[in-house]
Amino acid sequence: MSELIKNVLKESVFTLADLVQVEEGRVNSLTLSQTPATKVTLFAIDADEGMSSHAAGGDAMVNVLEGTGVITINGVAHEVGAGQSIVIPAGAPHSVRGVTAFKMLLVVVFAS
Known part of the structure; x- marks a missing residue:
């Protein structure tokens, strides 16, 4: 079985x-x-x-870890900062830009 979660040490706090x-x-x-x-x-x-603007085949949840970014979804800009999240619906055109340097976790869930 292949690794389901990779690039991190398992059983370790990070x-x-x-x-x-x-x-x-x-x-x-x-x-x-x-x-x-x-x-x-x-x-x-x-x-x-x-x-730049693109679309994903599944719902995408952005979780901002540090800094501030702008997520533009269907032409509407949303400023998101550390501790905030936003969901991008499947198929929606969207783009991402850093207002400040920022880090985010992106989770995309596809239909089965």
Whole structure:
């Protein structure tokens, strides 16, 4: 059986935000899980960097760990900060941009 959760030490306490680092002018990511039903990815996004408009095949929940970002969904901008979350509906066009350098956990759930 393959690992369902990877890139972390099992049976050890860790801090999600420490697993991925912000680098100047970059978007960094680390996949923690990818199955036919879910994808879990950490992102570290520098200020004024991000991902252009795209859509996902499942509902996507963004959980901001540090900093502030703007998630634009169906043309509506939502500013989200540390400790806040937002759900992007499946198929909705969306983009992500760092207001400040920020880190987020993205969980995408696909229909079975």
